[in-house]
Amino acid sequence: MRDIYEVMTECLDNKESFVLATILEKSGSAPREEGTKMIIKNDFSIEGTIGGGIFEAMAIKLSSQIFENKEFIIKKFALSNNGASALGMVCGGELKLLLEYIDCNDDEMVLMYKKAAELKRKAINFAFITKIDEKQKNIKGTDKWICTETGFFGEENDIAQCIFRKVRENFKNITFQNLVAEGKKYLVEPVLNHEAVYIIGAGHVSQKIAEITKMLDFKTIIIDDREEFANRERFKIADEVKAIPSFEDIFNYINIDSRSYIIIVTRGHAYDKEVLARMLKTDARYIGMIGSKTKRDFVYSCLLNEGYTSKDMERVYCPIGLSISAQTPEEIAVSIAAELVLVRRSHISE
Structure with a gap:
């Protein structure tokens, strides 16, 4: 997903006004955080996301009024427990949105x-x-x-x-x-322009990785589809811990851009493949996947059969981490963190 500020300036350069939706407050299981933004264009297409279909649909509906009178709206949207259940969420939530007209002629x-x-x-x-x-x-x-x-x-x-x-x-x-x-x-x-590390999978290795990435001043986000693993008790120092319904809907809960680093450490080949397929559609700076060369070849073969290219596979660091003969979770975490630093510093020196 492209950086929202870059998209806004692109629209303005093209003399295209738009409605900007910003989350002011959230509660319950509303998936996105305060400050999350979404652009609604004149044709009602969107850039970015505020967390999924029903919230976005309501915002888009209101945007027609804003395009007409250019006045801002602050609106609270509520999703009942029954409605949330139908969407696969554990319980309902609320979002308070600011919708404002961004005028390309201003x-x-x-x-x-x-x-x-x-x-x-x-x-x-x-x-x-x-x-x-x-x-x-x-x-x-x-x-x-x-x-x-x-x-x-x-x-x-x-x-x-x-x-x-x-x-x-x-x-x-x-x-x-x-x-x-x-x-x-x-x-x-x-x-705050912290580079973000998304650790997808919340096992023992992830706990050790998170400790080091926080020391290295990466914003550290943990994602898993199991609440018993993705919780604050296990990841006390992470910036965010997200237990999501499934990896299939991962982009409803995270925002990947060119400053993002992806670490795929889920609990199996199928989940790794599912997540990797989605991450290859982003412009993430780094995508790493844990596993042996045999596992890598199996996952790559499946993705190539689904239409991904060899060039796509070249973006992936797998086996993940620098080669230091790592064995323990701590050593594996060190090797992965070292690879992140290598990519970070290589980018800065370009």
């Missing part, structure tokens, strides 16, 4: 999103700030600012400077939040 708006995309490409951490004034009804480019650790972009005023000071008080640990100044709400969205 020069300040265009500059803000181009600057955001530029900072992401340069791996510079920043906070994106949006003023939400319910009396104003629409959100313009002059209602948006970008704050880095040392600078800011946008229309300068006293209120904005006050917001910047609050944001910088604990910049490295900034969270998605609402700040209030002079009776108006300001949405603060941290865009």
Whole structure:
């Protein structure tokens, strides 16, 4: 999945306005996190995801109204337990969404999103700030600012400077939040450019990998379809732990882009093949799969028969990890982490 800020600037460069949906709050089994974004285009096609069919369908339906009047909407969507069960979720949940019109003819708006995309490409951490004034009804480019650790972009005023000071008080640990100044709400969205490691499979080796990837400053996300394995008790230090209904729907729960590293360590050939097939459709920087050369050849053969190419297979690091004759889970984790560092540093030096 492409970086959402890159997609936004591409739309704006093409003089294409769109509706931007942002998750403000979530509860229950709503699959995506606060701050997750989705673009809805004029033809009602989408880029990105806010977590699946029913939530997206409701957002798309509302977008027609926004395209017409260009006014933002804040809307809470609820999914009952019965509805969730029909979709394969354990229980219901709620999402609170901001849907806003992004106008390609608003020069300040265009500059803000181009600057955001530029900072992401340069791996510079920043906070994106949006003023939400319910009396104003629409959100313009002059209602948006970008704050880095040392600078800011946008229309300068006293209120904005006050917001910047609050944001910088604990910049490295900034969270998605609402700040209030002079009776108006300001949405603060941290865009911290940590590279993300997705460890798919939550066994013993995964526990050791997660410990090292956190030490190496990777955002570490654990995914498994078994809640008894993918839980906070077993992965205390991971940034996120996701127990999902099945690997088939994995893209409803994770967002893969060019800064993502994929480690496939599931419990069997069939699951590894299923996950690998999906990951090969992304632009992940690294895709590694655990297993012997015999297992690798079997999985590759199955995928080639399904229409994948030899070039696709060349993207995969398998057997995973640098060759250090690793035997124990700890040693295997070290070899995998070393390979991640090699890929990371090779990319930076390009």
